[in-house]
Every structure is written in C-alpha cells, then in structure tokens.
Amino acid sequence: MTAPVISAREQLRAGVVIPAHPLALTPSRTLDERRQRALTRYYMDAGAGGVAVGVHTTQFAIREPRHGMYRPVLTLAADRDRLTARLASLERNLDDMTGSIKRQATLAAAAPKAPAPAAPTIAPLAMPASTDTAATWPGTAQTQAAAATPDPVPLPPTRVAAAPASEPVAEPPRKPEFGVDLGGAPTMDVLSARWAAVKANFGPLLTGLHPLATHDRRPGSTDFRLLVGPLPTAAAATQLCARFVAARVTCRTAKFDGQRLAQQ
Numbered sequence: 001m002t003a004p005v006i007s008a009r010e011q012l013r014a015g016v017v018i019p020a021h022p023l024a025l026t027p028s029r030t031l032d033e034r035r036q037r038a039l040t041r042y043y044m045d046a047g048a049g050g051v052a053v054g055v056h057t058t059q060f061a062i063r064e065p066r067h068g069m070y071r072p073v074l075t076l077a078a079d080r081d082r083l084t085a086r087l088a089s090l091e092r093n094l095d096d097m098t099g100s101i102k103r104q105a106t107l108a109a110a111a112p113k114a115p116a117p118a119a120p121t122i123a124p125l126a127m128p129a130s131t132d133t134a135a136t137w138p139g140t141a142q143t144q145a146a147a148a149t150p151d152p153v154p155l156p157p158t159r160v161a162a163a164p165a166s167e168p169v170a171e172p173p174r175k176p177e178f179g180v181d182l183g184g185a186p187t188m189d190v191l192s193a194r195w196a197a198v199k200a201n202f203g204p205l206l207t208g209l210h211p212l213a214t215h216d217r218r219p220g221s222t223d224f225r226l227l228v229g230p231l232p233t234a235a236a237a238t239q240l241c242a243r244f245v246a247a248r249v250t251c252r253t254a255k256f257d258g259q260r261l262a263q264q
Helices: 010-016 034-046 057-063 070-110 140-146 188-201 235-248
Strands: 178-185 210-215 224-231 252-254
Touching: 034 070, 057 070, 070 188, 178 188, 178 235, 188 210, 188 224, 235 252
Parallel strands: none
Antiparallel strands: 178 224, 178 252, 210 224
C-alpha cells in the first residue's frame, strides 16, 4: 500500500516549526555554500517543517542586488527540498513493489494443491490355522505324569537404571525487531532533545513506540543515532519512514537494538 502524501496545507494545519534560516558567511563576508547546506540539513533533520529564508532582521540586506546573495541562498534551500521530494518518491516506489510481491505470494498460497497419490493396499498373508491341542507321542503321557515337578528357579532382583538428568532446553533464537533511524547527535543529551522535538511534532505516528540510542557504526563517526520502535516487520518500518520523509524528516530503516534513551 502506497504511503499517503501529506500536502503543505495539511502540514500547516497539523502544526509545524518553520524557523528563520541563518546565513553562513566566510571570513571575507561571502556566502559559504557548504556550511549553508549544513544549516539547512540540520533544521530538516531536527524535524522542522521548513525554513524561512531572508526574513531575519539581520538578513534584509541580502535582498539588495549589489550583494547577490538572496537568490543563491534560496537555490540552496530549494535543492534540499528537491532532494527530499526525490527520496519520498523512491520510498513510495519501493512500497509499491513490496505490496505487489505480497499480493503475488498471497495468490500463490491460495492456489489449490494437487491431491497426494493414494498409498497402495497390501493384502495380508494367509497363515495356516493353529490347533490348541498338542500332539502326544504314544506312551509319553504316562511318563510325563509320573515325572516329578521341578522346583521353580528364583529370578534375580530387577534393577532399574537411574534416568539421566534432563538437559536444559535451549531457548529459541530471539525474533529480530525492526525500527527507524531518525538522525543523530554528538551527545546523549542532544539526542534526548532531538527525541523530544520529534515526539512533539509527530506524536500520533509514534504511538506505542519508544526510543533507543546506539553508536553510529560508520567509519570515523562518534555520533549517537536515534532509533524508534519496535516494529513487527521491515515493511512496517519502511511505511513509517515514508511518512517521515513526506514530512521532510530524514529517516531510514534499521535494526531496533541499542540502549534505553532517557526521555525528557
């Protein structure tokens, strides 16, 4: 099932945070494009619904043609929007493919199966009838009656071997749980603040879920990652991520494993 796309009007009615976008300058007071992109990414990853470019009182001057900064700043912010929209489109296409595969598997399971061949019937063998009376040799009946009955031989005592102690039954392997990665932070305190902001903006999407913190395993990184879950399947995690991406929040599916995060 394709995740619904949330329009800008619906996002505004639900309530979002749209902060004024700071301006990143080099020491020579020219636009620093790399740090400007990093500022935009920081606000989007933190769950902001958008950024307001050139509205701060300290930035009115960038609208003047002689500075030539207003249009480049708008272009950098728009590039981030286009990238987010592209990621949302890819998530929807992936969701469509997953749903198609599930439907094919359901149809295959519902198809009638061919009956198994019947086992061949084997007729029992005919056995000769037995007689209850044993044949006796002439003259032996009197001899057997006259013979003395032997004393019964005592049987040895029955010994019962002690049953070995039952071995502990190995526990079945734990079923893996899935979650979503909603960004990172350099410290646990900042990660807790990030979780509080996400919960304030997307509370209905997080019903029944709780946060975990885990170390970023990418080479050279010392950050912590915010994991939210648990979710029963990878498809459920993909659908939840599509909701966040549609709201312009960075999200990816991940294994739900880490340490409890202190909630503010």
